Amino acid sequence: MEIGQATHVGRRRARNEDSLAVAEQPRRPDRGVLCAVADGMGGHAAGHVASRLAVETVVQSYFEAGGEARTALAAAVQQANLAVWREAGADPARQGMGTTLVCAALLGRRALLANVGDSRAYLVAGPVVRQLTRDHTWVADQVAQGRLSAEAAERHPYRNVLTRSLGELQEVEVDLFELELEPGAALLLCSDGLTRHVEPEAIRAVVVAEPPQRAAERLVALANERGGTDNVSVIVVRT
Numbered sequence: 001m002e003i004g005q006a007t008h009v010g011r012r013r014a015r016n017e018d019s020l021a022v023a024e025q026p027r028r029p030d031r032g033v034l035c036a037v038a039d040g041m042g043g044h045a046a047g048h049v050a051s052r053l054a055v056e057t058v059v060q061s062y063f064e065a066g067g068e069a070r071t072a073l074a075a076a077v078q079q080a081n082l083a084v085w086r087e088a089g090a091d092p093a094r095q096g097m098g099t100t101l102v103c104a105a106l107l108g109r110r111a112l113l114a115n116v117g118d119s120r121a122y123l124v125a126g127p128v129v130r131q132l133t134r135d136h137t138w139v140a141d142q143v144a145q146g147r148l149s150a151e152a153a154e155r156h157p158y159r160n161v162l163t164r165s166l167g168e169l170q171e172v173e174v175d176l177f178e179l180e181l182e183p184g185a186a187l188l189l190c191s192d193g194l195t196r197h198v199e200p201e202a203i204r205a206v207v208v209a210e211p212p213q214r215a216a217e218r219l220v221a222l223a224n225e226r227g228g229t230d231n232v233s234v235i236v237v238r239t
């Protein structure tokens with residue numbers, strides 16, 4: 001397995017409020033590798049605090065938790081939510097801070113995914129690129145209900161409004177997915193700074209053409225060439 005990662009502040013923002021991690025624990029080979037991308041929000045640098053805390057907590061908790069990997073991953077995301085929620089409540093300057101989180105636990109060919117918010121996971125397999133996660137946004141709900149087209153959603157003034165995030169409530173609903181990766185398939189995790197500028201087919205083309213580290217760097221560069229309106233983070237895993 002080969003993993004590449006890249007993150008960049010973009011061309012318009014003063015700070016990078018995304019955080020990412022690729023982690024393994026030699027004492028827990030049964031837990032494989034955990035990859036995570038978080039996109040924080042909140043003023044006064046709180047967004048970075050939220051995303052960093054979420055990523056650190058999910059990694060620590062996943063490798064410490066007992067039970068099966070899927071149960072451990074779900075519990076770890078809840079712990080990350082709780083950590084951000086407590087921090088947001090403890091400091092008035094950090095009130096309202098929150099973060100998205102998308103993570104993938106890689107156990108050989110088996111991949112477990114968890115997400116909250118609008119950071120995404122994609123599967124790239126030859127000619128196919130498929131979004132695995134569902135965005136927890138108001139516009140995604142409207143599209144699902146047939147009230148808005150996907151094209152209109154991308155330009156909608158409410159496109160950034162999340163219906164779920166970490167740190168908002170004491171408990172959070174987490175989407176979990178499980179899949180088998182075919183040999184040569186790639187998994188991609190990203191913040192919306194990528195998907196705002198780079199469409200799925202362009203993501204696919206880069207991921208199939210380059211090794212994971214070069215692909216991650218190329219995708220970040222592409223987002224910046226096309227405007228770089230937001231922080232951008234990418235993890236690419238090739239089996």
Ligand code: CA
Binds near residue numbers: 192230231
């Ligand atoms: Ca973002």
